[in-house]
Amino acid sequence: MRILVIEDQADLRRLVQGILEEDGYAVDAAADGADGLAKAQAWPYDAIVLDLMLPKIDGWDVLEQLRETHKTPVLILSARDALADRVLGLDIGADDYLSKPFERPELLARLRALIRRTAGQAKSTLTIKNLQVDLIGRTITRDEEIITLTAREYMLFEYLALHRGKVISRTELYDHLFDENDETLSNLLDVYISYLRKKLGADVIETRRGLGYVIPE
Amino acid sequence: MSSPSDTDSTTTAASDRRDWSLQSLLIVSHSGLAAIVVLGFGISLFVMTIRATYRQAEADLLGAAQVLLQDLGSRNDPSGLVISELYAHRFGKAPRDHAYYAVWDASGQMLTSSKTLPPHAVRSATVPPTRGPRPFVARSHGIYLDVIVATPDDGQLLIGRPLAKEFDGLAWTTARLLTVGLICLVLGGSGAIWLARRIARPIERMSDTAERITSRNLSERLEARQTPREITRLAIVINTMLDGLKSAFDRQVRFTADASHELRTPVSVVLSQADFTLSRERTPEQYREALETCLQSARRMKRLVDDLLVLSRADSGCLNLRHDSTDLSSITEQAVRLLQPLADRRSMRLQTDLHSAPLVGDADRLSQVVTNLVTNSIQYGDANTTVWVEVFVKSDAAVLVVRDEGQGIPLADQPHLFERFYRVDRVRTQEEETGTGLGLSLVAEIVAAHGGAIQVASTEGMGTTMTVQIPMEKRRVLSADDTRIEHG
Known part of the structure; x- marks a missing residue:
């Protein structure tokens, strides 16, 4: 899962980025509205964390312009907590609103919920074949036994699981799993897929030659 | 501390005064005024009527006396003298109205009299005058009025009558006056009530509206179109x-x-x-x-x-400025020296041209003014540009000029420059050193508290010049409160 953080305050930007990265997300960051809007339009982010008081282009304008072309889920993270601001933010097209100062678990939970809902999944648990996927605890269990995955392996699996039944191209996977500064080669995807098959079972993820990967429904 | 009884008496006095509403005050004062006018008017009318009645009765009696005198001169025997028919008729025919008379000679011997003569009808002790505006002596006794004139042979002639008819008339007049007076009072009173209501009602309405206006609801307004x-x-x-x-x-x-x-x-x-x-x-x-x-x-x-x-503190008017004898140039020199590292980090030059400018003021606060202005210039400036800082004296004022070659301030932003938390554009400052957004408001407050003024001259793309002028005389150092008026 890849998230864009648009925040002009350097400390806070680094911090949010750190929090999200440690939770396994691939994170891009932008320090002003113009940069943020350009990135938001260029990449297929799974969610955007948007501050409102931004230089160059303010948060409301970023959101309005983004909504003309993109449906990317947006969580507004702002110090403005007046009712009018929250209502306006949501009405312009934000999917959630969190006011500063925020609590880390809440930010993470709201982002998880946003990503889950966007994928059309309301429940926070999934069942794929004999695997139980807990989207909150980020654990996969088989017969009461927890299967240990690395953060990146889990993200890859979660992305395929949330979009199960749909063939996901290698480019799409790559775009959603690595941030803009990541220089990981795309053939590393095959390595992660093989790790996943080894841990979860060979038949969980299917390869569609020339198209991509899929977890069948 | 005042004694409890003192406070009690004041509160009672205040509540006593409060009990008199404007309405009742108006009604009472109006009705009182109307009563005084009606009463005064009635009393004077009554007195005038009585006097006129007496004058008229005197004149009539005098006329009758002259006729009697003529009659007396033309006959030898004074007995059988009769009050002329004309006057008898005028005085009234009823027995209670009947006039009486008596004649005395010079020695005081009664010559003749009417059949009935009340006991008070005796001769006058003084000789009645024969000339002048009132050639007679008038005497009243109860309802009786006597007029005594001198006879040609130095005797006296008395003629009198009861004023019963006139007193009846007076009683009627009094009754009428009272009735009219009462009607006037009632009319005046109701007029007063009407007027008082008319004045008091809009005031009460205003009070009702004003009661709804609180700190949370300041948008309500009083109705402006009202009479009076x-x-x-x-x-x-x-x-x-x-x-x-x-x-x-x-x-x-x-x-x-x-x-x-x-x-x-x-x-x-x-x-x-x-x-x-x-x-x-x-x-x-x-x-x-x-x-x-x-x-x-x-x-x-x-x-x-x-x-x-x-x-x-500035808002509540207690900035507590110290009044030191100091010099703006030394304050500026120190402040600029501390800012040199910041300028170096941003590859900017700081040029100073400082002339002694002694003044009385708060050195710490003035140093804050210099620091804020120069920091602004450094933060909004481009690398390899220069910030000039000058201090000099011009017409009894210490002047500080901070000039930069930065991007300048857009015209639209200039009027808001000293507003709190107003930032022209946050991206222009280095984000690590973002100010609080209060710097220039603070500068303005401090300068105003010193009785000074600040000017901004800025052209976009060319740079900004901030000029601070602070009066040098001691008396111009005012409290923050006084200067707010000047400033605002």
């Missing part, structure tokens, strides 16, 4: 006052919101950074970084809180 006109004026005056209050209140609310907004970001950083760092085991390096971030945010909060404190 004085009330309309009062309503307009109060509305204007409310407008002023509301805008001051709105400014305060916005200021508080902005202040809390500015505090939220550093608080978020400290909170989230600490929480994030503590969420698992970290390397010492990571702990150090986290603490540094927290420290930076805490410093930022401290700056903000310090600035807010100064501003709130």
